[in-house]
Amino acid sequence: MARYFIKTFGCKVNQVESEDLHEALERRGAQRVANLLEADFAIVNTCTVTGEADRKVRKELRKSARFPNAIAVIVTGCSAALLKDELEVLDEKIQVVPDKKDIATYLSKYSEVVPLVADLENSKVLPAAQKRIRIPIKVQDGCEDFCSYCIVPFARGKCSSVGADEVVSKIKKLADAGTKEVILTGINLGNYSDATLNSRAASLTALLRRIQNETSIHRVRLSSIEPRHISDELLDFYKENNLLCEHFHIPLQSGSDYVLGDMNRSYSADEYRQTIKKIREIKPNTAITTDIIVGYPSESSDDFQQTFELVKEISFSKIHIFRYSSRVGTAAERLKPLHPRTIRQRAQAMQEQAAADETHYYESRVGSEVELVIEELAKDETATGTTREYLRLTLPLSDLASSPNNAQSPQLGDIVTTRL
Numbered sequence: 001m002a003r004y005f006i007k008t009f010g011c012k013v014n015q016v017e018s019e020d021l022h023e024a025l026e027r028r029g030a031q032r033v034a035n036l037l038e039a040d041f042a043i044v045n046t047c048t049v050t051g052e053a054d055r056k057v058r059k060e061l062r063k064s065a066r067f068p069n070a071i072a073v074i075v076t077g078c079s080a081a082l083l084k085d086e087l088e089v090l091d092e093k094i095q096v097v098p099d100k101k102d103i104a105t106y107l108s109k110y111s112e113v114v115p116l117v118a119d120l121e122n123s124k125v126l127p128a129a130q131k132r133i134r135i136p137i138k139v140q141d142g143c144e145d146f147c148s149y150c151i152v153p154f155a156r157g158k159c160s161s162v163g164a165d166e167v168v169s170k171i172k173k174l175a176d177a178g179t180k181e182v183i184l185t186g187i188n189l190g191n192y193s194d195a196t197l198n199s200r201a202a203s204l205t206a207l208l209r210r211i212q213n214e215t216s217i218h219r220v221r222l223s224s225i226e227p228r229h230i231s232d233e234l235l236d237f238y239k240e241n242n243l244l245c246e247h248f249h250i251p252l253q254s255g256s257d258y259v260l261g262d263m264n265r266s267y268s269a270d271e272y273r274q275t276i277k278k279i280r281e282i283k284p285n286t287a288i289t290t291d292i293i294v295g296y297p298s299e300s301s302d303d304f305q306q307t308f309e310l311v312k313e314i315s316f317s318k319i320h321i322f323r324y325s326s327r328v329g330t331a332a333e334r335l336k337p338l339h340p341r342t343i344r345q346r347a348q349a350m351q352e353q354a355a356a357d358e359t360h361y362y363e364s365r366v367g368s369e370v371e372l373v374i375e376e377l378a379k380d381e382t383a384t385g386t387t388r389e390y391l392r393l394t395l396p397l398s399d400l401a402s403s404p405n406n407a408q409s410p411q412l413g414d415i416v417t418t419r420l
């Protein structure tokens, strides 16, 4: 039986695709192993979003190829789509298979050496997804926005969406099997579109309405959504019911209109500000998380200051800070980069502000009641889970049991409440 190990880099979409790949390979009889040492095949699901991501991928490929048991190192994902020739020459064991759907077929070529066990329709393997309490599911792929710094549209191609019927049916099954939260995931999620739903603009909300009406899932989180996709329909939905978690990840990237224009982003700093205001008018405790790029080539110190001021004003509960790095083939590639020291200093200043805001968000919630889905129970009598606001908490079981709203002996998957 072929034994394989998957190493995943990058975003939530890649993580979901790796999980789906596990499921597909296990169905075909391949055996998932916990480390490279035991693997016949190393599969590396790559990310090429930054220069740093590329560097890590190459390092991993060289490392995987050195393992004596590895018959082949299969490279898939975004780097595989863009850098086939460059990656293939790193080592003779390296095989580039950009489309994950082709990997099972690829492995079956080796069936004389390490056969896949056939007949998986009758396999008793329980899809990993069904054992999980919170689970991301991919509903959209691709991006056609072409932000000037971003290589993703070249790697992922045009927008496509999983049909609403399929999404709803999957969530129904997951909810029936004990999943409490699904995280709707996509490369550009707000572009979700299904012709059977309403207009394109309202498609994501229409999908949410179907999930609300046709499944028993307890809660839904949106992995990331562009500011322009926070529509009035979506805000009405957020106001009307409790299906959506009180957490939005909305990439800001810059607080300077000049830089946003250069980046080919489709909103101004003030439009972003107004969007956050509307969300907080509906549910004031909503956690807002974001991405910021520091050191974009045309970012002057004044532009950086504008971003810094907007970040302070909004007070995000978490910020992912990216130091700008040029990507070959993007529109920004031709721009002269800032001095690395400037980028480093700006990143550090932003990091300090981000840490202060994160603490501020926690402190502002102290004393309030939050809902937790229990995802882990530990031997030391503690439970760990995630709140609707995306706080990860570990609490003594005795504390949870002492609340009249909760079961006396909380179990995995239970929805409990606690005071922060």
Ligand code: SF4
Pocket (backbone or CB within 6 Å): 143, 144, 145, 146, 147, 150, 151, 152, 153, 187, 188, 226
């Ligand atoms: S919206 Fe912009 S940053 Fe996001 S994937 Fe598309 S091009 Fe890249």
